Amino acid sequence: MSRAGRWVEHATTRLNGVIVSRPRAVVLAFLLVTAAFAGGMSAIETQTEPTEGFSEDLPEQEALDAIDREFDEPFEAESESTQLIHHGNDVLTREETLTMLRLLERIDAREDLRMGSANGPATVIARSIDPSAETPAEMRRAVAGTTDTEFRRVVRELSDDPRFSRGVSDDFNPSEASASTTITVVSHDVPEGFDDLQSIQTDVQSLASDEPADIRAFGSGVINAETGQIIADSLLIVMPIVLVLLLGFLVVAYRDPIDLALGLFALLMTLIWTFGFLGFSGIPFDQQQIAVPVLLLAVGVDFGIHFVNRYREETVKGYDAVPAMRTAADQLAIAFVIVTVTAVFGFGANVTSDLDPIRNLGIVSAVGIVFTFLIFGLFLPAAKLELDRLRERYGVPEFGTTPIASEDSALGRLLAVSVTVGERAPALFVVLLLLVGGGLGAYGAGVDTTFEQEDFLPPEEEPGYVEYIPEPFAPGDYTVTATLNLLEEEFAASQDASLTVYVEGPFEEDHALEALAEPTDDPPDTLAVGEGGRAETTSIVTVIQSHAESDEEFAALVARNDLDGNGIPDRNLDRIYAELFDSPAGSRAGQYLTDDRRGAQVEYTVESGATQSEISADGREQAERYRYAATATGQIVVFDAITAIIFDSAIQGLLLAVGLSGVFLVITYGVLEGMPMLGIVNVFPITIAVTSLVGTMRFLGYPLNALTATILSIAIGIGIAYSVHITARFIDEYRENDDVAASLRTTLTGTGGALTGSMLTTALGTGALALAITPVLGDFGALIALSVLYSFVISVVALPPALFLWDRVRSGSSAAESADPVVEA
Incomplete structure (x- = not known):
């Protein structure tokens, strides 16, 4: 070990000495900080507008905003208006028109709904019958005073009037004076800066639902209301499943109720700290942020299992609690720091994105990872020691104190297979992995990139499993997607793909x-x-x-x-x-x-x-x-600009995460161990895992979108932990016996068992996001689970041959001097 490495080891040992010698003070300090962060949770703001923040500062969006602000579009919903969509077999009959006018009359009678004006086929018809009719009540009386024949004659005469025709569906038949759908726009007289349009539109929707006809209120407030409901419902569905899965695997991993409770409490602290930071920082909680608690729980479980498992490896050897904790903390501290820094690089790489929601996700997840390290690296060992002292004092028995795997276990033998295979032809194995990873990466370069509002909205038909979700976890009813589809179908001619030049x-x-x-x-x-x-x-x-x-x-x-x-x-x-x-x-x-x-x-x-x-x-x-x-400009152009930025963000985040992680690991292993090439060895498996993930995305049809664009850098942040833990344990074993094969077998049967447990909890825990109602979260959950599986498997498979090859190169290429044909290959 280099001089710098010995200094770092000495500093780490001193810090761990404080933790194990004064555990009660450490626990108290962390509890006080937790209470402070809990105060910030009440300040969290929820971002309910699905696509808000993505188009900010785009020239195309600024031009579109100028058009919305400066031009008069009579039948398009503005920020201060509500669309009333009337649908049926024929909504241009006299009775159906009276139904719409009665609804407008009820809206007008409610002062809190601030109705300023209403424009649509029903109002145009009424004014054609009686030009002096101004209020909905006067319009209703004008229509009620006509015969059906007179009414249809008026409708036919209005067929060429754009004020009328723009509000009726494409199936409008002038000769029959019939149409299946109409749109009426109700404007609201609200002061500048008014921010309660959502409640107005939901109240209008409630009034519309009381009518016998199919009339739906629609607008930004309705969309935002359902988006907020989707966020709440997704959390209510996903988090219990994540917790149940984590609880199940933690029971298997810890096998002790007190250790289990401690691990769960540490996870709860992580969430409190992170959400408290979210509230204090003013960063809004949107659909992308739903992924953050799941990711942090996954990483926290990983840290917890490693610490408790490593501690138990020492206690089963007969060491007392304090020496065992010192050894576990000393060995894991550097690995935890490396994992944390590389995870920050992976998650934080998204901070460079030009899109605010992706940038915010990078900030919150990176800060959350640092909190996870502090809680599981400092609080957990101190609390574990204090609890063990208390249970010894009061005679509380231990229920499970052995490590997850050993050399004699079936799991240990399975994990060690790659050591035997990798030892025989390491160079050939490494080259083969590079070819496979490169091929999958080249294939995955053609993955689609998309950005659509529908990604953030629930599907029109909910997945089948939703009907089996019991109260209070069952989601509510959603209408936005069905309404959007209705508008697209009924007004296709007026909504044909178009482009606007401002x-x-x-x-x-x-x-x-x-x-x-x-x-x-x-x-x-x-x-x-x-x-x-x-x-x-x-x-x-x-x-x-x-x-x-x-x-x-x-x-x-x-x-x-x-x-x-x-x-x-x-x-x-x-x-x-x-x-x-x-x-x-x-x-x-x-x-x-x-x-x-x-x-x-x-x-x-x-x-x-x-x-x-x-x-x-x-x-x-x-x-x-x-x-x-x-x-x-136009929605097509704006969404295309966002799509381009999403792709650039994904590639930029990936390169930054790999580059920073690689440089950091090379420097770290060079300073600590005098072995800088170990940094390259560490990055090798995760690079293959990410290229394999990209290839799988294209093969399975998963696009890069507003959330999955972050998956590449996040996969680096989560996945590199597996190779770091294996390498860190390998170095400790290698120092003692200077035998690569023996060190790898001990590593994979010891640390490999903990890695298997954390992989299962992380993959299934994050994979639970696939059950979220919105497609963007479902895709992210499935892909993050896949990336975790790839990272674990490839680390176990790729690291042994890479380390054998590293050892041969480090020992002076002795194999080359003896003309070993395998190494020469």
Whole structure:
């Protein structure tokens, strides 16, 4: 051991001496800190908007926000409005219309619902019957006073009115005056900064559910309410299962009720510290954060099993409690530090992401791992000593004090198989593993990357196991996904894939409209859907042309100011705009040109079947063709930008985690043991495990999404613990007998048994997330469990040949001098 290594060992020994000599003081200090962190738990804020934070600071999102803020979209839900979706066989009958108007009347009567106005097919019909009708009550009376024949005649006459047609489903039949779905938008008069829209929308939904018809309230508040419910329900489903699984394996691992209670209490402390930090830091608790307690429980169980198992290995040799704890603490302290630092690198690598939710997940999980180390590395041994003293004083018997595995056990013999195989042809074995891992990594490079709002929402049809979940753990009813699917089906024509370009410029300049129309002549492929390969657009230009076709006076005005005769005016644009906005087409014009004439939006129809990335790329190319500053936007473009960042975050996090872990391990083993190459040996198994995981993701169809993008770096953080523990124990044994094979067998039968127990608890515990209601959490749970299994198996399989090869290289390549053909290979 180097001088620096001896200094570190001496410092560690002194610290452990304090722990074992003053355990009561250590326990008391940790309990006081736990009480302080418990106070922060009450300050935790829950983030219920599914995709909030992902698009922050994106230029595409800023352009979309500007469109939402500056343009008038009469039938799209704004942040201060609620959509009423009326669905049935025919919702344009007189009776169904009266049902909608009665609901609006009830909403209007509730002052706390702050109804400002309502716009939809029912209100348009009522005002057509009686233009003086202003309130829902007056509209209802107007419709009630007509006959069915008169009512249907009015509906037929409104078929070409965009105020009416935009609110009815695609199956609207003008001749029959029928449609299966309508949308009515209720705006709410709320002050600036009002943050209780969720309660308003849920109250509106409650009123709608009282109606005999199928009317659903929908909006951001409803989505946020169900997202909050999903978070609570997911925790209520997952955490008990995790705890039951952990309890079952801890019973097997500890086999002693007092040790079991101590391990569970340490896990509880870990959660209290972490959630207290969450509250004090102001980081919101969102769906991604549900993974944090599961990960910390998994790592905590790993630490606990290792400590108790190593302590028992000493006690069964006849050592008293204090010397046994000193030995266990001295041997495990460095391994725990290494595991903690590499786990922080793995989890914390997500801090570099440009997406706030992923960055927050990295911060909280990294801090939580440090807390786990402190509690299980300092508190647990002190509490264990104090409890053992108390049970000895009061004569409490011990129920299980032997290690999990031994050389004579079936598990020990199984784990030691890789030693025998690895000793025979280590170089060949290492090369084979590298080829397999490299091949799987190359295959996995084609894994899909996605970002969709549906990832955060429950499926329309809940999994079959949900019906067997008893109260109070049974989840509630969810409607958001079904409503979204209904809107997608019934309003497909109006929701066809489209792209918007937001253009900023002085649109009263003579050439402004020509500049807005020019890029449509030769667009990229996915936008060339019009006649002759032109773009099919809707903009202020097309609104002017459409109004000119129906208004001769306006057409003459346009013609007088159209110098080149192409139907686009080239001068006096301010007068043309004034005439247009004062006409019946004014509301339509307001959707494509702002009041200050400084902003315009151009909507593009895109090729059916084009992918999100193709549309986004062509949209950005098209935006660059405008003379004015232009930004391609829309949900497709924003989600594509987020998808690109998710992929970059995954790769960046993986490289950072591997790089930092590798450098740290090389330096650590070089300083402590004078064996820097052991750092490379440690990283070797986890690298193969991660490449295997990526290949498996592609094969099984798991994409990189808002949460699984973190899986690669987190797999490093969790998985490297297996190789670190094996290597740390190997070094201790190797110092004593200088025999690689014997040291590995002792390591794999001793530490390997604890690793097997922690692997099972970690894999099944984190795998319980697969039962979460939302797809994004389910995928994450399945993949994290798979990564744990891969990390354990590959560490046990890959480390023996790698260590045999390391020993031969370290001993001066004696095998090469004797021309050993296997080593030369």
